[in-house]
Amino acid sequence: MPKMRRHDRAASVEKAWEILENAEFMTLSMMGAEGVPYGVTLSFARVGESLYFHCANQGYKLDSLRKNPAVCATAVRQQRTKAEEFTVAFESAVAFGTACEVTEQEERVRGLLAICKKYAPENPGAGEYVARYPEVSVWRVDVTDISGKIHD
Numbered sequence: 001m002p003k004m005r006r007h008d009r010a011a012s013v014e015k016a017w018e019i020l021e022n023a024e025f026m027t028l029s030m031m032g033a034e035g036v037p038y039g040v041t042l043s044f045a046r047v048g049e050s051l052y053f054h055c056a057n058q059g060y061k062l063d064s065l066r067k068n069p070a071v072c073a074t075a076v077r078q079q080r081t082k083a084e085e086f087t088v089a090f091e092s093a094v095a096f097g098t099a100c101e102v103t104e105q106e107e108r109v110r111g112l113l114a115i116c117k118k119y120a121p122e123n124p125g126a127g128e129y130v131a132r133y134p135e136v137s138v139w140r141v142d143v144t145d146i147s148g149k150i151h152d
Helices: 015-023 060-067 105-119 126-131
Strands: 026-031 037-042 045-047 048-054 068-080 087-100 136-152
Touching: 015 045, 015 048, 015 068, 015 087, 015 136, 026 048, 037 060, 037 087, 045 105, 048 087, 048 105, 087 105, 087 126, 105 126, 105 136
Parallel strands: none
Antiparallel strands: 026 037, 026 068, 045 048, 048 136, 068 087, 087 136
């Protein structure tokens, strides 16, 4: 995996997971089905050392992932412009891994419930909501490498 140039800004692996887990969205980058780089911003949730996202059952993203499941997920949080210093403070995480379509129903539900819990923690209707969308595609990214960076 690529190495970070600014080691003084490196976060621990635990902090990188925290940054990624608590980010509002992630950008999932992959090799597009037509052989060109492709990235898309997604809602997601972490379960263990995997990331879950959902999407439609067809489209360019799925064509791309089925052709080449190697991915890179990035997320940024707590960013603020420091105009007086011509810089930006932030926390970021980069995770590399392999995407796979989840077909086993119990894992599909677990992934979808994790997403619901992340984005609507006070809404008790997650189970009913998930049951209404049996056709949604659920994917898991098994993370193999993660790093984080913090600039204050």
